[in-house]
Amino acid sequence: MARVNNWQLGREMSYWYPESRPQKQFAAVFDTNKCIACQTCTLACKTTWTSGKGQEYMLWNNVETKPYGSYPLAWDLNLLSLLDGQNWGEEGGKPVYKGSTIFESAPAGERVLGWRPEDEDYAYPNVGEDDCAGGVEHGASIEIPHAMAWFYYLARICNHCTYPGCLASCPRGSIYKRPEDGIVLVDQNRCRGYQECVRGCPYKKVFFNPMTSTSEKCIACYPKIEQGLSPQCFANCIGKIRVAGFINTPDKAEADNPIDYLVHIKKVALPLFPQFGLEPNVYYIPPIHVPTAFTRQMFGPGTDKAVEIYRNAPNDQDLTSLLGLFGSTEAIMRKWKRVGDKAIGMDENGKELVNVPFEEPVHIRPAYDKLYQITRTNCP
Amino acid sequence: MRFVTSLTILALLFATSCTKIQVPTPEVNVAQVKEITLDPNAAVWDAVSLHASKMILQDLVEPRLLEPSTSEVMVKAITNGSEIAFRLEWLDASQSDMPGPRHFIDGCAVQLPSKVDSNVPAPQMGEVGKTVEISYWRADWQAIVEGRADNINAIYPNASIDHYPAEAKPLENNTQAQAETAARYSPARALGNRRSGPRDQPVEDLIAEGPSTLSPAPSAVSKGKGVKTAKGWAVVISRPMPAGFSAATPSQIAFAVWEGSHIEVGARKMRTGWVPLILK
Numbered sequence: 001m002a003r004v005n006n007w008q009l010g011r012e013m014s015y016w017y018p019e020s021r022p023q024k025q026f027a028a029v030f031d032t033n034k035c036i037a038c039q040t041c042t043l044a045c046k047t048t049w050t051s052g053k054g055q056e057y058m059l060w061n062n063v064e065t066k067p068y069g070s071y072p073l074a075w076d077l078n079l080l081s082l083l084d085g086q087n088w089g090e091e092g093g094k095p096v097y098k099g100s101t102i103f104e105s106a107p108a109g110e111r112v113l114g115w116r117p118e119d120e121d122y123a124y125p126n127v128g129e130d131d132c133a134g135g136v137e138h139g140a141s142i143e144i145p146h147a148m149a150w151f152y153y154l155a156r157i158c159n160h161c162t163y164p165g166c167l168a169s170c171p172r173g174s175i176y177k178r179p180e181d182g183i184v185l186v187d188q189n190r191c192r193g194y195q196e197c198v199r200g201c202p203y204k205k206v207f208f209n210p211m212t213s214t215s216e217k218c219i220a221c222y223p224k225i226e227q228g229l230s231p232q233c234f235a236n237c238i239g240k241i242r243v244a245g246f247i248n249t250p251d252k253a254e255a256d257n258p259i260d261y262l263v264h265i266k267k268v269a270l271p272l273f274p275q276f277g278l279e280p281n282v283y284y285i286p287p288i289h290v291p292t293a294f295t296r297q298m299f300g301p302g303t304d305k306a307v308e309i310y311r312n313a314p315n316d317q318d319l320t321s322l323l324g325l326f327g328s329t330e331a332i333m334r335k336w337k338r339v340g341d342k343a344i345g346m347d348e349n350g351k352e353l354v355n356v357p358f359e360e361p362v363h364i365r366p367a368y369d370k371l372y373q374i375t376r377t378n379c380p
Numbered sequence: 381m382r383f384v385t386s387l388t389i390l391a392l393l394f395a396t397s398c399t400k401i402q403v404p405t406p407e408v409n410v411a412q413v414k415e416i417t418l419d420p421n422a423a424v425w426d427a428v429s430l431h432a433s434k435m436i437l438q439d440l441v442e443p444r445l446l447e448p449s450t451s452e453v454m455v456k457a458i459t460n461g462s463e464i465a466f467r468l469e470w471l472d473a474s475q476s477d478m479p480g481p482r483h484f485i486d487g488c489a490v491q492l493p494s495k496v497d498s499n500v501p502a503p504q505m506g507e508v509g510k511t512v513e514i515s516y517w518r519a520d521w522q523a524i525v526e527g528r529a530d531n532i533n534a535i536y537p538n539a540s541i542d543h544y545p546a547e548a549k550p551l552e553n554n555t556q557a558q559a560e561t562a563a564r565y566s567p568a569r570a571l572g573n574r575r576s577g578p579r580d581q582p583v584e585d586l587i588a589e590g591p592s593t594l595s596p597a598p599s600a601v602s603k604g605k606g607v608k609t610a611k612g613w614a615v616v617i618s619r620p621m622p623a624g625f626s627a628a629t630p631s632q633i634a635f636a637v638w639e640g641s642h643i644e645v646g647a648r649k650m651r652t653g654w655v656p657l658i659l660k
Binding site for chain 2: 049050051052053054055056108109110111116117118119121122169171172173188189190191192193194195196198207208209210211212213214216
């Protein structure tokens with residue numbers, strides 16, 4: 001194995017291939033606080049890519065309720081139980097992962113630490129939907145503020161990892177990472193359906209197609225990316241929880257890059273299970289109402305700080321304005337800036353794509369409308 | 381009727397027990413016959429010498445097979461001068477011929493050097509510059525060739541499908557549009573990946589120059605047929621005679637077996653080393 005740098009771990013790690021970062025790396029930020037689990041993203045993906053024979057059970061994009069939801073069943077718990085000692089330490093004031101990754105803890109004879117879901121594990125994509133952690137005492141539902149019986153929604157696509165587990169697992173080299181944008185693809189002409197990638201992806205975002213005997217996965221809608229457009233699950237998100245773009249490594253972070261700003265500068269968006277060691281490129285703003293004892297395991301040691309930063313967003317005009325750009329345009333915003341009370345999204349040449357006021361004007365209407373001589377009810 | 385059936389079974393058992401036990405030969409001797417058969421139960425095989433090939437774990441490259449399964453494969457071979465057929469039989473209590481997540485398929489393969497040469501390629505799928513030719517039989521392809529439907533209900537009988545775009549009402553009288561739409565949701569088939577079916581033979585022709593280099597052969601020339609026996613599989617794989625192989629110039633052959641229920645797939649397999657292949 002080669003030694004590579006994984007900035008999410010704060011250290012080098014072992015990987016099957018030498019470090020080879022793409023010219024640009026596709027990345028995304030999902031704001032879990034805004035997701036309502038309407039599954040519009042799921043259906044947008046399903047109808048676009050996986051409506052064929054053999055793809056019936058596949059959801060390249062899914063939304064699951066945490067803590068109890070998971071698709072395929074227990075994708076996270078199964079790997080967490082296999083991976084020993086997921087402890088974080090600190091060196092020079094920065095977090096450093098002290099445990100082993102799936103590559104470093106690969107058993108003898110295997111390329112990575114992994115497990116294989118059975119077909120039944122895909123049969124309950126909505127298991128645990130809206131089930132909250134802990135019991136709800138009688139009457140608690142009408143208490144204000146609510147007792148903290150929490151749940152939240154986790155929308156998931158392929159993370160187009162810097163160090164993909166699927167790519168490392170494939171003994172045939174049938175999986176590749178595009179040098180131009182870092183999107184991870186299965187070569188459908190070369191794949192022989194060994195399902196090693198299904199076993200090796202800890203996020204379980206590669207799916208075996210029993211009709212073609214090949215494995216298939218999220219392609220980040222690369223035909224749209226090539227045209228400067230966001231993937232279908234982003235463009236169709238009615239909660240506007242997602243923003244797509246490209247991420248730099250922390251040492252090359254650019255403040256006018258929306259993803260860099262959220263991930264590297266504000267550190268409000270965090271990777272999903274960074275301890276797995278894949279350097280995943282979908283980042284999550286953690287839910288602010290969930291005990292961080294839970295979310296810290298999921299999003300790493302930056303969770304408490306990220307929650308604090310997000311809670312302070314009303315006092316942070318830059319952050320507020322950038323959050324307002326989420327879902328504001330189908331075009332991929334390569335740059336952004338705040339001008340007064342507006343957030344402006346731009347293409348890579350600085351041309352304006354969209355502008356969004358981050359404080360909507362408030363109109364107060366009298367209850368009685370003299371013009372129409374009616375009394376209005378107090379609804380929007 | 382039940383009495384007649386019982387008599388038939390008894391007669392078969394008697395006939396089986398009276399079959400002459402063959403002493404295996406250390407090499408695969410190819411018997412010359414008039415006609416090649418793909419039927420593993422054909423009488424022609426009875427008179428052909430038997431080779432019992434000991435199998436070893438594929439434990440050289442990751443992912444490895446760590447627990448052994450199939451211990452040996454019984455091999456017989458015949459030729460009509462232009463075609464050569466191999467009959468492989470091995471023990472496998474389960475029948476694994478349904479693909480799916482964590483479902484793997486029973487299979488077997490024969491491997492020959494592309495050139496008859498005393499300096500043989502590495503038995504582990506050849507090496508750079510020393511290509512091997514592989515004929516690979518799979519139990520699911522056998523089932524499809526014998527008529528199992530090429531749809532999800534054949535695998536999951538209770539599956540309920542809302543809609544396939546290729547079967548949408550506006551396309552029902554336009555077979556070309558249906559095919560184009562189906563291809564859009566089946567990239568492996570659209571690209572012509574021979575692995576992805578549908579198939580008219582249960583055997584696939586492949587070439588390799590070492591582990592991880594397995595590729596489709598330039599043309600599909602192998603045929604075959606496999607039947608599930610009471611204790612395992614009996615499979616016949618036929619292909620053209622290897623170039624340069626004759627009574628005067630023997631070659632080498634190697635075998636591999638995959639037991640699907642043992643999570644054997646790809647490199648996770650039982651294999652043999654090279655075995656002398658001799659034309660009698």
